Amino acid sequence: MTIPLLLFIALAVLLVLLLAWAAAPPKTAPLTPDEAFAALSQERHYARLPQILQSLREDDTEFMRARGHVKLLAQVREERKRIALRYLDYLQEEFRILVECSRILATLAPELAPKGEFERFQQNLRFLWTCHYLRWRLRLGMEPWDAFGTLSDMAGTMTLRLEAATARLAERSFSATDGR
Amino acid sequence: MVGPPHFRDLVWSVTFLLKLTLLFFIFRQRVYRVHPVFSAYVLFTVLQTALTASSLWRWGAQSAEYFGVAWGAQAVVLGARWLAVGEIARRAFAGYPGIRRLSTTVLYTVGMLIVIYSIALSPDRWDWALLHAVRAVELCIAIFVVTMLLFARYYRLALTGLERQLAIGFCLFSCSWVVTNSIFQSPRHPTGIWFEFFQILAFLATLLVWINAVRKPVQVPQPVSSAVLSPGMYGELSQQLDTRLRELNDRLSHLLHSKDSHP
Numbered sequence: 094m095t096i097p098l099l100l101f102i103a104l105a106v107l108l109v110l111l112l113a114w115a116a117a118p119p120k121t122a123p124l125t126p127d128e129a130f131a132a133l134s135q136e137r138h139y140a141r142l143p144q145i146l147q148s149l150r151e152d153d154t155e156f157m158r159a160r161g162h163v164k165l166l167a168q169v170r171e172e173r174k175r176i177a178l179r180y181l182d183y184l185q186e187e188f189r190i191l192v193e194c195s196r197i198l199a200t201l202a203p204e205l206a207p208k209g210e211f212e213r214f215q216q217n218l219r220f221l222w223t224c225h226y227l228r229w230r231l232r233l234g235m236e237p238w239d240a241f242g243t244l245s246d247m248a249g250t251m252t253l254r255l256e257a258a259t260a261r262l263a264e265r266s267f268s269a270t271d272g273r
Numbered sequence: 274m275v276g277p278p279h280f281r282d283l284v285w286s287v288t289f290l291l292k293l294t295l296l297f298f299i300f301r302q303r304v305y306r307v308h309p310v311f312s313a314y315v316l317f318t319v320l321q322t323a324l325t326a327s328s329l330w331r332w333g334a335q336s337a338e339y340f341g342v343a344w345g346a347q348a349v350v351l352g353a354r355w356l357a358v359g360e361i362a363r364r365a366f367a368g369y370p371g372i373r374r375l376s377t378t379v380l381y382t383v384g385m386l387i388v389i390y391s392i393a394l395s396p397d398r399w400d401w402a403l404l405h406a407v408r409a410v411e412l413c414i415a416i417f418v419v420t421m422l423l424f425a426r427y428y429r430l431a432l433t434g435l436e437r438q439l440a441i442g443f444c445l446f447s448c449s450w451v452v453t454n455s456i457f458q459s460p461r462h463p464t465g466i467w468f469e470f471f472q473i474l475a476f477l478a479t480l481l482v483w484i485n486a487v488r489k490p491v492q493v494p495q496p497v498s499s500a501v502l503s504p505g506m507y508g509e510l511s512q513q514l515d516t517r518l519r520e521l522n523d524r525l526s527h528l529l530h531s532k533d534s535h536p
Contacts, residue, residue, distance in 0.1 A: 097394035098455045101408070105451040108415045112444050115422035116437055123429035195515075196428050202371035210375060213515060214427070 124193045177231050185224050192217055284473050285326060291480040292319045298487040304435070310360040311439060314353040315483075321346040344403060351410055358414055358443050361436050362421050369430065376424045383420055384413045401458060408454045415447035438486035442479040449475030 157166040195213055199205055295315055299305055305312035328342040362380065366373035391409035418440045425432050432440075453471045 095459065098459050100394060101391075101412070101455040102452050104412070105415065105448040105455075108419050108444065109448050111419045112422065112441060112448075115419060115426050116441050119426065119429070193429075199371055199428055200369050200430070205371040205375040207375055207378065209515065216515075216519060 121189075124190070124197075126197050174231055178228060181224055181228055181231075185220075188217075188220050188224075284470070285322065288473060288477060288480070289319070289322050291477065291484065292322065295480055295484050295487065298484060302487055302490060304487050307364075307435070308357070308360060308439070310353070311357040314350070314357040317350050317353045321350050347407070351407065354414060354443065355410070358417055358440070361440050361443075362417070365421060365425055365430060365432055365436055369428070372424065372428055372430070376421065379424070380417055380420055383416055387413050387416050404454055404458065408451055411447040411450040411454070415444050415451065418444040418447070434489070435486050438482055442482040442486070445482070446475055446479040 154166060154169050157163075157169065192213075199210070292315065296312075296319060299312045299315060324346050325339075325343050328339045332338040362376070366376055388409050391405065391412055422432075422437075422440060422444075424430070450472060453475070456471075
């Protein structure tokens, strides 16, 4: 069997695998335009994260080690991991809703910009990959606490900006579809 | 040809019966109203079997006449298959003008690339040129179907069960064709018997998938919203979403590239 022939066979097998994935019904039902924009306008749980994350800073727990409360320290670290994972869940959920919105927009658009769509697809892949990677890092005990601390400073302003953009987005989209 | 004559006849008879069953359901469930090209394709395959079998009995498997009739009929059926796949894509993307335009560009580009890939990788044997050409076309059909389904999944388009199963059948058959064709061209291919046997087996499986699809009443697809955004509005909303997606990705990157500090 020559290499070109093997490549043909491998391509056909790959196509069958892709077919099985693409033809399977999606795990989550797609959001309707109303649901997607309503979900965007809802208050996000992680809006309260600045306070939660502040309590997760490294220096907040260092005193336990100094005082010999090793068991308690381990417990607190475990809690941190749980909270960090939950935070990732919220990020992922928000990302999913944004992607759903972009898909809804695409179904309504008379023409799509291939470059923009491709970039969004890349963003989607990058986000999903990073999210899974971070989750495993956290599970393996490689918690990026410093970054969480930095995020606590970012989250407040970010949330406000996101909420404002969402409200504008939903309002304009509804007026666009109603006007037809 | 497929082994001993009685076994070959049996396989052909079963295939023929299944094709007739499929045709029966197509007319009973009035699938031809929704998928006229697919219905015509099935009709062509029935005619192909009848024509090929009669020419085989009349002229024999090694005759030039049989070769001409068999490959001629195959070309017609292959063309009809392409059109039937195009019909599924047209129905899948109907009501989504933006996605339809983008997917058309992507699907045809991918198709062209596959043809180039097939030509580049095909060995330089002119006696197999016909097989190479058919393999390239079959690979194109398979890629076309998979890309179409990936598009539908990515944009969450509502495909009916019928369209989905028809597409699956086309892709499976084309993939099996590519595999068996490639095995046949290998220096140590099993023999022509197996080559044709696997192809017929794949077609039998495809027929069963299609019969399963068309025996149920045809689903009327949900009416797609006729609301269409203006290009300017789409661009603006799209940009806002992109900014937000990027911000979330950047936020995640901060986590990823942060310095580890183990307890």
